[in-house]
Amino acid sequence: AQTVTQSQPEMSVQEAETVTLSCTYDTSESDYYLFWYKQPPSRQMILVIRQEAYKQQNATENRFSVNFQKAAKSFSLKISDSQLGDAAMYFCAHYSGGGADGLTFGKGTHLIIQP
Amino acid sequence: DTAVSQTPKYLVTQMGNDKSIKCEQNLGHDTMYWYKQDSKKFLKIMFSYNNKELIINETVPNRFSPKSPDKAHLNLHINSLELGDSAVYFCASSPPESYMRRGYTFGSGTRLTVV
Numbered sequence: 001a002q003t004v005t006q007s008q009p010e011m012s013v014q015e016a017e018t019v020t021l022s023c024t025y026d027t028s029e030s031d032y033y034l035f036w037y038k039q040p041p042s043r044q045m046i047l048v049i050r051q052e053a054y055k056q057q058n059a060t061e062n063r064f065s066v067n068f069q070k071a072a073k074s075f076s077l078k079i080s081d082s083q084l085g086d087a088a089m090y091f092c093a094h095y096s097g098g099g100a101d102g103l104t105f106g107k108g109t110h111l112i113i114q115p
Numbered sequence: 116d117t118a119v120s121q122t123p124k125y126l127v128t129q130m131g132n133d134k135s136i137k138c139e140q141n142l143g144h145d146t147m148y149w150y151k152q153d154s155k156k157f158l159k160i161m162f163s164y165n166n167k168e169l170i171i172n173e174t175v176p177n178r179f180s181p182k183s184p185d186k187a188h189l190n191l192h193i194n195s196l197e198l199g200d201s202a203v204y205f206c207a208s209s210p211p212e213s214y215m216r217r218g219y220t221f222g223s224g225t226r227l228t229v230v
Contacts, residue, residue, distance in 0.1 A: 035218050039156075043203065045221035052216055089156055095215060102148060103209070103219050105158040 002027045004094050006106035013082045014114045021077045021109045023092030032096035034075045040088040087113045121206045121222035136191045136225045138206030147189035152203040201229045
């Protein structure tokens, strides 16, 4: 079974600063997808950014970017110019096919934005 | 035009009762899921279902059962509710494998409280 590990239960950053959230995963597959989801207090799960394992180029979406290290099975999320609205739980997730695992999540990192 | 909608958003009920949570998606996806988010925010898959196959996470008690009248709906029935069933339940759907880079789309969650 695949596993996803987020080693930072909580992170705090000053508004306008940059923060990096860590994620490692374990899989025996060579083809898979990685995602970061944001869950604000509203509870909604919002897809922030995705990365296909076969792509070497790191994904970027505006202020959000990832550092994908396939050999190290690492997938960190960098948030630049942090804003108050970025405060949320962030979940790293892995997908390598259907079945019992499906989309597997890490335990999440609670991001606090200090004004 | 909500993509994945689930009702109710909040559900408070007594131990021993039977309850259902409804989920509908208008994305044309073939596969739907139920996830449970516990008090520590950990998201765990409960069921994966498409019109051909139901996959049950082995840790899910048989008091939980998914019912799918058609491919746009996947309801969750829970019998003999227990205090430990209190959690947030998320419905989700996913595109075909070739479009999986779009990730799963989640409903807004149902907070179930058993008293």
